[in-house]
Amino acid sequence: MRLTLGFSTCPNDTFIFDAMVHQKIDTEGLSFDVHMADVEELNDLAFQGQLDITKLSYHAFCYLTDSYRLMKAGSALGRGNGPLLISHKSSVDLKTGRVAIPGKYTTANLLLTIAYPEIQNKEEMLFSDIENALLQDEIEAGTIIHENRFTYHERGLHKIADLGALWEERSGHPIPLGGIVTRRSFDLDLQQKIDRVMARSVQYAFDHSEDTMPFIKAHAQEMDPSVMRKHIELYVNDFTKDLGREGSDAIQYLFSEAQRVGLIKTYPTDFIIP
Secondary structure (H helix, E strand, O other), X not given: OEEEEEEOOOHHHHHHHHHHHOOOOOOOOOEEEEEEOOHHHHHHHHHOOOOOEEEEEHHHHXXXXXXXXXOOOOOEEEOOOOXXXXXXOOOXXXXXXXXXXXXXXXXHHHHHHHHOOOOOOEEEOOHHHHHHHHHOOOOOEXXXXXXXXXXXXXXXXXXXXXXXXXXXXXXXXXXXXXXXXXXXXXXXXXXXXXXXHHHHHHHHHHHOHHHHHHHHHHHOOOOOHHHHHHHHHHHOOHHHHOOHHHHHHHHHHHHHHHHHOOOOOOOOOOOEOO
């Protein structure tokens, strides 16, 4: 059975998907047509119902729980790995200033909304363009994700806030950034099969990390190898192997916060594949 599969070119995604995409594990008869894209493009494709399995921002998932269910394997949650709000200038008026976000449905935008509800002038940008826009004074502040959080200070940019740290202080939960979902319309046996294959792929990556490097490097563009490894270490952890109770509680709390700020009205309690 062939299924459409979406994930990003970021090292944490290529790391965990390498084994299933290249049939290095038992995929139980499943094969995959891969679509690699920026996370916000993947979010958009999920809203259109274009993908059978996809990486999805947890913010986007808030709106898509009727269409997709979450796998227990493959998620990016953690502590100390959230998005940063940065600027070029030492003083910024967040209420009136232009603030870049890496996509409307990114979890970064949801965490920004929770932390700074007064921000009114948001501009969507590709995450990799935000630093240059700051340096050219096209915007007053920007929310950065992925590898940029390791390198922004080298370009003379300043941190306003660590949105992940603010979330952890407020909630006590790890930060739910992104997860892997599959169609809710699939029968439960198929959903659970896909989840098992995802779990095997993640475990293979942990057990054979060097074997995943050619696939990671092929899509990481000019990223320094040390930054690549830091990126993987930051976003791939025990929650990626299995959400567990702590992970599922964090996601549920995120959904309740989205409900509190008026983004969603309700959500089903069975959003995770049993």
